[in-house]
Amino acid sequence: MSRWLTTLLTCLLVQNVLAIDVNPEDETSLKNAAKTVATTMIDFYNARDSKDIPGKFDETWWEGGSMFMTLIQYWYLTGDSQFNDAIQEGMYWQKGDDNDFFPSNYSQYLGNDDQVFWGLAAMTAGELNFPEREGEPSWISLAEGVFNGQIPRWDMTACGGGLRWQIWPYQDGYNLKNAISNGGLFQLSARLALYTKNATYAEWAEKIWDWSHSTPLLRKTWVIADTTTNAANCKDHGDHQWTYNYATYISGAGYMHNYARLFPTNGTESKWLEGITGLIKTSDQFFPESGGKQIISDITCEPINKCDRNQKTFKTYFTSWLGFMSLIVPSNVTSEIMGKFKASAVAAGQQCSGGSDGKHCGIRWTKKSEWDGTIGLEQQMSVLGVLNAVLVPFAAEGPYNADNGGKSKSDPHGGSNPEGSVGPEPITTGDRVGAGILTAIFVIFWVGAISWMVVGGK
Structure with missing residues (x-):
């Protein structure tokens, strides 16, 4: 046997030995794999340049919320509490002065999607009875704070409604309406509805879904567009396909299906079931031939090695959100x-053969045992997400709500917008008009402020 072939076989064998072995039918195997992946992810978090600011990542803010959400799921599914202090510290630190995850240090450049991921992290903490600290707001009230902060941004100036991608007029993307911002608020509203049984949340969830369904963001064919523009009255569409866009609408529909079973009204249960099944069917595209149609891939960027750090996290949400949704739908x-x-988890484990320890994970799971050469916190998060999803069936119960053991208390007036916060009354036409007026005032204010700064700076 030639020397080069011997060397090649040795490298392949070493790589296979160093990869993380995952048996999707064995809870202990899954927990051990998840612990290895989570520990490496936290190593990246602890090594960041911004480590003096709890919850703040280098050059990004929203990923902190998504990482904590994934770690909360991990804690619930494994019982491993070693990361709980870091989760609590980061979540409370970034909650903002008004308990709505809109901290003044970063609010000037945040988008609606950035904020909602922290709200979904708090929602996850409440649903899974993650420990709260005395003297701090409840997890559910923090999620409600995000809801109350975003509802007044519902934009009636174009397209008959919808959230803009960005919050401020000076931001690129302010004139776009996108799937993840609207789908994120839809999911948050649906989960709050099921947890609190407050009908206002359910009404907003249905309103957001129906509006999305009237645009390319949620087509009748169950294909989701990433973006659409106010300039085209939301008739155009940016068609890059991303797993997390589908995940947020599918998961929210699952919670609404469960809510509709508790409060039956005119066939809405079948409405949500149709949405779930249609969107899951369309999601077949994310299981390409290269993975035997069994291994998940973000097909827009992975095959061409062009995924940015945000996109490397997207599979986290598709797998873990649908995993938990499986507990509340047929x-x-x-x-x-x-x-x-299950197949994806096995392949993901085989991708965890990089770095000096042979345990750092790549992102292209369809390559299976051939490590793709990348490492990072985002790659670890994606693998942890799919391991969490496969661990879900071993969970005895959950997600909790106020009627079945949920300990986190609701505060419908949470956050910085008590006038616009939800109370026991359902939304009215006046509420809708008020939201449009608030948006108009907001735009006028910021255009004026920017004009003043331009003139004043000359």
Whole structure:
């Protein structure tokens, strides 16, 4: 045997030995794999330049919320509490002065999608009874603070509604309406509805879904556009396909389906079931031939090695959100995709063969045992997400709500917008008009402020 072939085989064998072995049918195997992946992810977090600011990542803010959300799921599914102090510290530090995850240090450049991910992290903490600290607001009230902060931004100046991608007029993307911002608020509203049984949240969830369904963001064919523009009255569409866009609408529909079973009204239960099944079917595109149609891939960027750090996290949400949703919808709805998550978890573990320790994970799981040469916190988060999803069936119960053991207390007036916060009354036409007026005032104020700064700076 030639020397080069011997060397090659040795490298392949070493790589296979160093990869993380995952048995998706064995809870202990999954927990051990998840612990290895989570520990490496926290190593990246602790080594960041901004480590003196709890919850703040280098050059990004929103990823802190998504990482903590994934770690909260990990704690619930494994019982490993070693990261809980870091989670609590970061979540409370970034909650902002008004308990709405809109901290003044970063608010000038945040988008609606950035903020909602922290709200979904708080929602996850509340649903899973993650420990709260005395003297701090409840997790559910923090999620409600995000809801109350975003509802007044519902924009009636174009397209008949919808959230803009960005919050401030001077930001690129302010004139776009996108799937993740609207889908994120939809999901948050749906989960708050199921947790609190407050009908206002359910009404807003249905309103956001129906509005999205009237645009290319949620087509009748169940294809989701990433973006659409105010200039085209939301008739155009940016068609890059991303797993997390589908995940947020699918998961929110699952919570609304469960809510509709508790409060039956004119066939809405079937409405949500149709949405879930249609969107999951369209999501087949994310399981390409290169992975035997069983291994998940963000097909827009992975095959060409062009995923940025944000995009490397997207599979986290698709797998973990649908995994938890499987607990609250009929099992036949999610059985096929949960099977694919098992295959994806095995392949993801084989991608965890990089770095000096041979345990750092890549992002292209369809390459299986051939490590793709990348490492990072985002790669670790994606692998932890799919391991969490496969661990979900081993969970005895959950997600909790106020009627079945949820300990976190609701505060419908949470956050900085008590006048616009939800109370026991459902939304009215006046509420809708008020939201449009607030948006108009907001735009006028900022245009004036920017004009003043331009003139004053000359």
